[in-house]
Amino acid sequence: MISFTVETKVTQEEKFVPHVIEPSFGIGRIIYCVFEHCFRQRAEDAQRVYFAFPPAVSPVKTSLLPLVSNSPEFRTKIQELKKSLVRAGISSKVDDSTQTVGRRYARTDECGIPFAVTVDNRTLQDQTVTLRELHTMKQIRLSSDEMVTLLKDLVSEFTTWEAAVEKYGIYVAAEDTQE
Numbered sequence: 254m255i256s257f258t259v260e261t262k263v264t265q266e267e268k269f270v271p272h273v274i275e276p277s278f279g280i281g282r283i284i285y286c287v288f289e290h291c292f293r294q295r296a297e298d299a300q301r302v303y304f305a306f307p308p309a310v311s312p313v314k315t316s317l318l319p320l321v322s323n324s325p326e327f328r329t330k331i332q333e334l335k336k337s338l339v340r341a342g343i344s345s346k347v348d349d350s351t352q353t354v355g356r357r358y359a360r361t362d363e364c365g366i367p368f369a370v371t372v373d374n375r376t377l378q379d380q381t382v383t384l385r386e387l388h389t390m391k392q393i394r395l396s397s398d399e400m401v402t403l404l405k406d407l408v409s410e411f412t413t414w415e416a417a418v419e420k421y422g423i424y425v426a427a428e429d430t431q432e
Contacts, residue, residue, distance in 0.1 A: 291365065304365030305388060308408040314338075315345045315368040315404060316361045322349035330372050334382070337401045343408060345370075362387055368404060383424055386414045393421040 288304065295301040308314060317334055319327040331347055338345045346366065348357045354371060361369050371383040371392075382400050385392045391414075395403065406412040 301359060301362070303362035303387065306365040306367065308367045309410060311365055311367050312344065313346050313364065313366045314343045314408050315370055316357075316364075316366050317345055317347045318354060318357050318361075318369055318371045319347075319349050320354060320371065320373045322351060326377055327372060330376060334370065334372070334397060334400075337397070338404070341401050341405050343401070343404050358385065358390075368407070370400060383426075384417075389414065391418060392424045392426075393417055394424040395421050 287306075287310070291304045291306050293303055293305045295303070315338065317331050317338075319331050321327050328349075331349070335345055335347060346364075348360065350357065352360075358369055365387075367387045369385040369387075371385065373383065376382050376397070380397050381394050382397050383392050383394055384400055384403070403412070403417055407414065407417065
């Protein structure tokens with residue numbers, strides 16, 4: 254019932270390397286990872302959250318905030334600044350709502366806009382604006398022409414915020430009342 258035979262058989266080894274094919278090729282996961290990586294909370298107030306996008310990645314680079322929204326002089330100055338920023342290739346958003354500047358700063362932070370330009374009464378007198386940075390919340394005061402150049406350098410990472418603060422100094426709004 255049983256028979257044994259001796260055979261010589263040549264076989265080739267077949268190797269199998271397991272792998273996984275990821276069926277999702279959309280950009281949604283990449284954007285989600287960027288959002289998760291850039292999400293922050295302020296240490297002093299857990300309710301204040303923001304996105305810490307690098308300026309080069311942020312879709313909107315700066316917001317323009319007039320202190321008085323219904324004034325024709327302020328609207329004209331904001332439009333001038335907006336045109337200058339567009340010419341320099343810097344995206345911006347105008348927030349001329351009636352809320353306080355602090356709330357508009359918080360809204361700007363939540364959107365991940367790295368810089369905010371404030372136009373106030375002093376701007377109409379001497380053509381200077383206040384530039385605020387998202388992470389440190391520190392402000393500097395400089396001429397509107399210098400602001401466009403500085404923003405371009407900050408977004409392109411040719412300079413740092415620390416260098417700008419060193420050059421222009423920290424601006425405190427109470428200085429206007431002391432002059």
